[in-house]
Structures are given as structure tokens and as C-alpha cells.
Amino acid sequence: MTAAGRYRASLYALLAPYLLGVAVLVAIPVALTVGPSFTAYDGLSAPTWRGLGNFREVLVVREGRVTRRFRTGRGRGGVG
Numbered sequence: 664m665t666a667a668g669r670y671r672a673s674l675y676a677l678l679a680p681y682l683l684g685v686a687v688l689v690a691i692p693v694a695l696t697v698g699p700s701f702t703a704y705d706g707l708s709a710p711t712w713r714g715l716g717n718f719r720e721v722l723v724v725r726e727g728r729v730t731r732r733f734r735t736g737r738g739r740g741g742v743g
Contacts, residue, residue, distance in 0.1 A: 664672075700717060704710035 699710065701712065701714055702710035703713045703717070
């Protein structure tokens with residue numbers, strides 16, 4: 664193995680724990696959240712497919728403007 668090959672291998676060895684951490688702490692939870700975001704699920708019954716209905720409920724287009732249908736709790740002692 665040449666010096667450049669050893670250097671490249673050491674860089675990959677140093678980068679591997681970071682990439683594993685990103686996969687475990689970020690990428691896997693995001694991937695597991697995508698599927699349920701398209702369903703209606705209350706925790707007791709089986710999930711039912713809603714498609715983009717959940718997103719239509721939250722973001723409503725009125726008169727060419729996108730408005731949010733949920734409140735953040737501002738001004739009432741809430742967080743946000």
C-alpha cells in the first residue's frame with residue numbers, strides 16, 4: 664500500500680464513527696417518520712392511509728396564500 668492509500672484509509676477510519684452516528688441519530692429516525700406521516704393513527708387502532716391529507720390539514724391555501732391551521736401557543740404562556 665502506498666502512502667496515499669494509507670492516508671486515504673486513515674481518513675475513512677476517522678470518518679466512519681461520524682457517519683455511523685449521523686445514520687443512527689438522524690437518518691434512521693427521519694426514514695421511520697416518513698411513512699407514518701401519511702397515515703391517521705391514534706395509538707389505539709390500526710393506522711389508516713390518508714396520503715397528503717395530513718399536510719393539507721396543516722397547510723391550507725386561501726386566496727393564493729399558504730396559512731397554517733395550527734397554533735403555536737404564542738402570547739398565552741406557551742412555548743414557541
